Amino acid sequence: MSHDHSLNPEVMPQHPEKATLEGKNKFLGLWFFLGGETVLFASLFGTYLALKNSTAGGPTSQDLFGLELVFLMTMLLLTSSLTSVYAMYHMKNNDFKKMQLWLGITGLLGIAFLGCEIYEFYHYIHEFGFTFRSSAFGSAFYALVGFHGGHVLFGLCWLSAIMIRNAKRGLNLYNAPKFNTFSLYWHFIDVVWVFIFTVVYLMGKVA
């Protein structure tokens, strides 16, 4: 089969993720998709900003947020972005094992982040009775942070799927774009979290 040969060249090109037209298309398509995602999160941020003081007598952001946990979560997610950069570095050097190793670390950091977020939500609901339904602030908070958490979860599922699928056959020009687009997506999730950290938690606690 001719395409098997062309997707498994003897010498990998310097940018295996963009060596084929399909790879280029995926790369650009994901960038455009992230453009749309930006508007999606911007709309959620706008809604949150409009409703953040609408507590309807319930707990306020000052009562709820604890910056220690949020700082930990920020560190976890920022580090996971860094480790995914290492993974892409090893992909470009055609070192599949090291790429998988760093992607694995990325995934574990993501799981730890998600664990913290679940604990955080559980804490708010059981200690403060602060739910999706208790006030407009609650609705806006859980919608924004929850959409982000959902994106993290989707990213983790995506990552495990491509890691397991390709574990035995190594890197080629067909799966390299998949790893690369995942990494781009993961960076985006990280950037959104930086904004959530600032707008929701810092401004909610300090301002």
Add this chain to the structure above:
Amino acid sequence: MSTLTAQKTSFAAVLWDYLTTVDHKKIGKLYLYGGAFFFLLGGLEAVIIRIQLIKPENDFISAGLYNEMITMHGTTMIFFAATPLLLGLMNAIMPLQIGARDVAFPFVNALGFWLFLFGGIMLNVSWLTGGAPDAGWTAYAPLSTTSPGHGVDYYVLGLQLSGAGTLMGGINFLVTIVNMRAPGMTFMRMPLFTWTTFITSVLILFAFPALTVGLFLLMFDRMFGSAFFDTALGGNSIIWQHLFWIFGHPEVYVLILPVFGVFSEIFATFSKKRLFGYTAMVFATILIGFLGFMVWAHHMFTVGMGPVTNSIFAIATMAIAVPTGIKIFNWLLTLWGGNITINSAMLWALAFIPSFTIGGMTGVMVASSVADYQYHDTYFVVAHFHYVIVGGVVFGILAACHYWWPIMFKRVLNEKLGKWAFWNFFIGFHMTFFIQHFLGLMGMPRRYWVFLENQGLDLGNLISSVGALFMSIGVIIFLYNAIYCWFKGDPAPQDPWDARTLEWAVDKSVPYYNFKQLPLVRGLDPLWIEKMEGNGKMTPAEPVGDIHMPHGSILPFLMTVGFFIASFGFIYQTVNDIAYIFLFGGMGLALGCMLVRSLKDDHGYHITKEELEKEAD
């Protein structure tokens, strides 16, 4: 792997072919069939509205049903008729215009179509399950959050499905245009229809996510007890209006820009002239796209945003008249001194200029925020947006059908029937909507079920309703024309219009790989250049070689069915726990299909050089 499989003709084979197709030309046709179906449905609803308003205090339908009719008419026409018909044209024509063999993501393209179709079905299932949505096509909260029954739930889920499909289509076109142009097809050599497809896709990309969020918030409020729009818990219903119009205003440019492209092609072809001011046309398109995002709050002048906000949005809105005016003058100057052919396509295009200009003028009137307090929610606004959407978008779609029918369906539409359809529809359209300006100025509010007699509204409404009859006759003649040509029409010749752009260089059999050899583009209007230099056909940019093609797949269809089932689960989990089975089952099917798509390698296949050469014999 052999690709030129034997001709399958049984019905099941054809059905399976269309269910699994990833070919942009077939998907384009599917979009056109689906869009045409919903156009007829929306048209039927319009006729029912006009029958109800034919005389004072009519009781043809009940007030509740009337609310459902106006809601479904607007929603159907915008989301399930105009948008998909345009996406269909883009799919069928744009890749040919840039010399591509397919779009960038054929699989996603198919998924986008199925999501649109099932979104439309979802919305209309509501007729059978206890009442259609009745909160207006804009579904303003708190009317929409408090509307009883499940009608608005169907609106939310139906639009969510089709909106996701449209977003995928937009990303797909963007990547196709950036990455897959033929050798020599630089950005500033792209035909105007490709340019407007490109800018439209940018608008889709940045506008639809705002609707997605708005619909999510509405869904959470209605189905999961959140309080975004519930003032008792601190919610704010104006957020819905902002999110809806941040999407909704760019959406009207999503509708109009592609037909600007269509008319640019038609005027140049039938005037036998290069489009006047090509560069200005491109930049006017970009400018309209940009300004389209700056003006959403002009739909909300009477909400109470304050004089400063109103003024800013009023001025930004009026500014859009400048690039639009540039376009109108460029079309006129393309016609000027041209060797003009007047046929059906050209009739629609010529009729578009004055009709759309009237809509543009009333647009500047309603943009004036002070005067808008008088126009707001009257028939003046109804007349305005029907002048731009029917006089612009519908005329454009019909013009495009006449123009590109030979490529899409390998037939030339009948001219005589085309002209009959045109004159009926054109006269009917102005009868229906011109008088509505005056009804509005006399104070007739929109969306009212009945009006009282002897208030100066009787005759105007009667004229308007009679006009709707003429429009219906026009549509029926057009449909008859299409069906007649399907069965009785002669095969279209190669390049029947002596046209200028690359889509007419494709062999008239339109093979599924489009171009055996990618063409070399040497300038704007590449086919015309070759004709003028006596070549008559495009110079190939490559030797005959293997062509890489994608495999068909049933997964887009199954994935959509999963989301469709899950939508019912979302709607009915509020009343019955059994619905969770549908919710999780449907989502499981959809996500499972996504997983299969991710894990199963799909390298496509190659049409070999030998097969291509054999086919040519």
